[in-house]
Amino acid sequence: MPHPLEELRDSALRDIAETQDEQALENLRVRYLGRSGSISAWGEQMKTLGKEERPVVGKLLHEARNAVTAALAQTSERLRAAKEAGALAGLDVSLPGTAYEAGALHPLTQMLDRAIQIFRRMGFALAEGPDLETEWHCFDALNTAPDHPARNEQDTFYLADGRLLRTHTSTVQIRTMETAAPPLRVIAPGAAYRRDEVDATHSAQFHQIEGLYVDEDVSVADLKGTLEFFLRELFGEDTAVRFRPHYFPFTEPSFEIDVKSKALKGGEQWIEVCGCGMVHPAVFEEVNRARSDLAFDPEKWTGFAFGLGMDRLALILFDIPDLRLFAQNDLRFLRQFA
Amino acid sequence: MKFSINWLREFVELPASIEQLAETLTIAGVEIEGIERRGADFERVVVAQIKESKQHPNADRLSVCQVDDGSGVSRQIVCGAKNYQVGDKVPLALPDAVLPHDLKIRASKLRGVESGGMLCSAKELGIAEDAAGLLILSPAAKVGAPIGTLFPADTIIEVEITPNRGDLLSYLGLAREIAGLTSRHIRAPEIAPAVHSVSAGVGISASRECPFYSARRISDVKVGQSPEWLRARLEASGLRSINSVVDITNYVMLELGQPLHAFDAEKVSGAINVRLAYAGEEFLALDGKTYSLRSEHLVVADQVRAVAIAGVMGGEDTGVKTATRHVLLESAYFLPASVRRTARELNLPSDSSYRFERGVDPAMTLRASARATQLIGELARGTAETRIGVAGKLPEEDVEIRLRSSRCQRYLGVSLDEPETTRVLEQFGLHKTRVEAGETWWRPPSYRTDLRREVDLIEEVIRAYGIEKIPARDRSRFTPMTAADRIYDREIALRRSLVARGIFEARTSALVPRAFKEEALPLKNPLSEDHVALRPTLIPGLLGVLERNLRLGATSTRVFELGRVFRAGDGKESRNLALVFSGRAQAEPHWRSGAEWQLDFFDVKGVLESLGRTVLSFRRTEKADFAFAAEILGEGKILGLAGQLSGAHTVVLGAHAPIVVAEIALEEILTDDANAAVFRGLERFPAVTRDIALIASESLAHERIVAVLREAKEPLLEGAKLFDLFDGKEAAGLGGGRKSLAYTLTYRDKNRTLTSEEVTVVHMRIRERLKAELPVELRE
The missing domain is CATH 3.30.930.10 (Bira Bifunctional Protein; Domain 2)
Known part of the structure; x- marks a missing residue:
């Protein structure tokens, strides 16, 4: 025959198991384990028991307290979980997430940055120069004397004081060599200007990355290695790259570079992307003259230079049909490059 | 410049296909920008005459024609065009003909009526954009003749010639380049032998700007329209036909690269003098415009006035017209820089100035004159003087360029053997003058004024050798940040x-x-x-x-x-x-x-x-x-x-x-250094916050309240943040012109936990200070 304390315990556990709300559960806790609860009452009663009975009842009391306490905790957790589940049962997880819209870098900035990162991996540092330039930096120092047929003043914006807006970033070659000594290896991203009618492929202001590498024994092979690597990094491993002899007054030999890639729209055509060549000894000589030294002795140093049209590269890479979209800054356009 | 392939072929044997030619030139740096096919030389397209035209029984828009195709048997063709009349001669594409865009012609039934071919529009034959109707041919066209006899086929290539290669601005020049690149021989036109020169009749006052001038008188010319072949060649190259003599000067310019000018000799008064213009000298040019010249502009003058802006454009008064009887033919060498400056300053570019400023071949000056004289004799029946008037001296630069094989290797990154570079340079017309250890010395031909330095020769070598054969090399380098x-x-x-x-x-x-x-x-x-x-x-x-x-x-x-x-x-x-x-x-x-x-x-x-x-x-x-x-x-x-x-x-x-x-x-x-961040330690003891709400006039700036808090210099006060702000418009009880500001003040000691009592003491001091320093009312 069970001890009354065991009966009391079993009845408490039954009550707890049947409880469906938290308030009823709290009432049960008070009823059994509260200060004047029926299980707690046995603690008082212990004092009245005989010496033999006391340890037996004490053990039963301990077990009953533990069992009821555990059941209360377990049921409390069951009720809490059920309540929480009930509250979130109807939550529609398909609702749109909270908006955290970022803006976007202009596609030209993205294009420039991609190109800059590639050249930096190859060990090029950045250089810069002003947009407003002297005729000497823009033409004369670049082996383009006033009566040179390649000197196209028609296409150049001038200021009243004789300065001009640089027509190419090649001015930074001169700016760099005026102050630094070889070996040097720089790229110069920047704006250039052309007095040209604006249309889908021409704008008065455009962007270039100029490159210059001067060192001992720099050769056409190095020029090829550098620009082929750059163009394949940019357009993909399967890009075909073609160097075509060309003419620029400040490089000799000079080349234009064409690329062809299936990944590009119109990819079966050669697309011209770059002008480049070996720095003309006359450029080194003019720089030396300006510096009054022989820092760029053409017998000792050779170098290559290149100019990449970034607007054009961005048109090709992002498959944009019209250059004017860059200047319009339509948010619907910009958002596509987020 | 535009080149007719048919004409070019007379100077040099061309590669099998135009595409191959374009590729050869392009990868050698002479870029082909466009290829345009002209004419209509199709097999199985013939001249046909429409003999009868009836309405198609089953289609309102179609007609059924009976045509004569020269075979003797009438041929029935269904046709959609309306612009013809019975009796017109039109192109007929017979079955199996292949037209542009790969249009294959077949005999077929159109809406139930047999059609034995197609009558063609100009557009269908690819000779014009006009698609409005059938191409109506000349009544003189011979029925049954292949259409190619009326529209001979030609291909026009547009060549981008870089400013350093003025020598390519002629058929002879481009042919020479092709011959060099493909190891073929050039066929130069036959030119009458040189004539005796005299110094009478021409003089030069500006010998720096005009090193050499020649003029030859050709009498009793019959100026008229040029023959069809000559007109066609000029037009193929983008020039307009004027009259036979002017056309011949342009023809020889295209052919040999030397710009020429013909004057009406009767309009020229006395001897020619090449001089600088007088400041403000007015000149009526051939384009009908009057130019005001400056003293650095070079002119060709007679004893009275300027008759040409030298190397740029002739004068309106002295130009050769149909009525001209005697011609004075000019061939000269003008200083490139002078011509360029003049053409640029007058904003008057011409085919002539374009060539002069890029440098013409001094060796061609008299040959071109002889060639034009010969053609004027043939086509305008002129009689040339046996002697030619000349003044000055043709420039003869004694250029000798050293090429070191070590330098060549350094520039190109590959080692080329000496016979290879010699072969290349000789093919481009250079002459080897000396050989020394590791170096050769070269004299460029007179037309290559762009070859002056060692690097120029290295470029010739790489152009012919092929840059694709140079291996790409990786030369990365450690570079400090700038x-x-x-x-x-x-x-x-x-x-x-x-x-x-x-x-x-x-x-x-x-x-x-x-x-x-x-x-x-x-x-x-x-x-x-x-x-x-x-x-x-x-x-x-x-x-x-x-x-x-x-x-x-x-x-x-x-x-x-x-x-x-x-x-x-x-x-x-x-x-x-x-x-x-x-x-x-x-x-x-x-x-x-x-x-x-x-x-x-x-x-x-x-x-x-x-x-x-x-x-x-x-x-x-x-x-x-x-x-x-x-x-x-x-x-x-x-x-x-x-x-x-x-x-x-x-x-x-x-x-x-x-x-x-x-x-x-x-x-x-x-300019802030982006790497300036330094760890400052983390707060180890908790902060206590207290709020202050104050009412102030609208005009009291938040900045002033913050300044008072800062100036209190309370070491325990860590910061203050505005968390609420409203004005009289938002809370009526506040009254107009006033606002309520509420701040949370944070207190902390970095070495211990603050007690509430300590914070209260500081906070009370701050409240008192705010009241004392500012016109504010503190709320409890």
Whole structure:
């Protein structure tokens, strides 16, 4: 025959198991384990028991307290979980997430940055120069004397004081060599200007990355290695790259570079992307003259230079049909490059 | 320059296909920009005559024609065109003919009627854009003749000739280049032998600008229309036919590269003198315009007046016309720089100046004259003087260029053996004069004025050798960071952080339009109204972006630009950042959105405050065009301006919400060292916060309250944050002209936990101080 304390315990556990709300559960806790609860009452009663009975009842009391306490905790957790589940049962997880819209870098900035990162991996540092330039930096120092047929003043914006807006970033070659000594290896991203009618492929202001590498024994092979690597990094491993002899007054030999890639729209055509060549000894000589030294002795140093049209590269890479979209800054356009 | 392949073929044997020729030239640096096929030389397309035309029984728009194709048997053709009459001669494509765009002709039934071929339009034959109807041929065309006899086939290639290669601006020159590249022989035209020269009749006063001049008199010419072949060749090369003598001078220029000019000898008074123009000398040129010359312009003059701007254009009065009886044929060598300057200053480029300024072959001057004399004799029946008048001396440069094989290898990165470079250079017409250890000496041909230095020869070598054979090499190098690198890194980080805040980057032109209101550095020679000056500020460009986007329906615009600006007076360049905000804070309504608000000054200010370590402050200022404006200050310097545009501008730009703008000079905030962050330790003891609410006049600035708190110099006071602000309009009980501000003050000791009592003591002191220092009322 069970001890009354065991009966009391079993009845408490039954009550707890049947409880469906938290308030009823709290009432049960008070009823059994509260200060004047029926299980707690046995603690008082212990004092009245005989010496033999006391340890037996004490053990039963301990077990009953533990069992009821555990059941209360377990049921409390069951009720809490059920309540929480009930509250979130109807939550529609398909609702749109909270908006955290970022803006976007202009596609030209993205294009420039991609190109800059590639050249930096190859060990090029950045250089810069002003947009407003002297005729000497823009033409004369670049082996383009006033009566040179390649000197196209028609296409150049001038200021009243004789300065001009640089027509190419090649001015930074001169700016760099005026102050630094070889070996040097720089790229110069920047704006250039052309007095040209604006249309889908021409704008008065455009962007270039100029490159210059001067060192001992720099050769056409190095020029090829550098620009082929750059163009394949940019357009993909399967890009075909073609160097075509060309003419620029400040490089000799000079080349234009064409690329062809299936990944590009119109990819079966050669697309011209770059002008480049070996720095003309006359450029080194003019720089030396300006510096009054022989820092760029053409017998000792050779170098290559290149100019990449970034607007054009961005048109090709992002498959944009019209250059004017860059200047319009339509948010619907910009958002596509987020 | 445009070249006719049929004509070019007379000078050199060409590769099997035009594409192959184009490839050969292009990879050697002579770029073919276009290939255009002319004529209509199709097999099985013949001249046919329409004998009868009837309405098609089953189709309103079609006719059924009976045509004579020369076979003797009448042929039935169904035709959709209406522009012919019975008896007209038209092109007929017979079955199995293949027309452009791979159109194959077959005998077929059209709506139940047999058709034995197709009558063609000019467009279908690829000889014109006109698709309106059948190509009606000359009544003289022979029925049954292949169409190619009427429209002989030719291909026109357009060649981009770089400014250094003036020698390629002729058929002979291009043929020479092709011969060199393909190891073939050149077939130069036969030219009459040289004649005796005399110094009578011509003189040179400006011998620097005109080293050599020749004139030959050809009498009793019959000037008329040029024969068809000559006209066709000029037109194929893009020149217009004028009359036989003028055409011959142009023909020889195209053929040999030497510009020539023919004068009407009876209009020339006395001997020719080549001289500099008199300042202000007026000259009526062949284009019908009068030019006012300067004293550095070279002219060809007779004893009375200038008869030509030397090397640029002849005079209207002395030009050869149909009535001309005697001709004076000029062939000269003018200084390239002089011709270029003159043509440029007069803005008068011509086919002649184009060639002279790029350098013509001095060895061709008299040969070209002889060639033209011969053709004028043949085609205009002129009789040439047996002697030619000459003055001056043709330039003879004794150029000898050294080529070191070591240098060649250094430039190209490959080692080429000496016989290989010799073969290449000899093919391009260079002559080896000397051989020494490791070097050879070369004399370029007279027409290659671009070959003067060792690198020029190296370029010839690589052009012919093929750059594709040079292996690519990797020459990366350790490179220290530069100042420009640091600027770039900070700029791109700044751009990215603005983008992360939901702002879009715009890039607008540094060139601003005529309508631009601020003072700006003007261009001397603008091309359009849109680009007349250099921007001193980025704001107008961004307002243009806002206006455009508003027009396109944008409800929320937040844009920034980071770019160069140019100071109005001297054009000093610096970098600015500008922001333009207008519209809703969120682009689109969202189900989670709380209260919607319009973007305002504090949105722009918050962005600026979050940018860098430089602490910015804002000070009210007066500025035209602004509803209110504030100077942006950093460490006491004015860095920029922020504010809200006046309502008038808002209306003009089409905005329905305030437009707020800010512009700030970047040099100051970007020079902060980005790596300056240093760990300061973490707070180990908890902070205690107490709030203070105070009521003040509307005019009391938040900044003053913060200053009083700061000046209290309470060591335990860590900071104060404004968390609530309302004014009399929002809470009636406050009374007009007053506002309520509530701050949370944070107290902390870095070495121990503060007790409530300690904080209360400090807090009470601060409250007292606020009351004493400021006209405020503290709320309990």
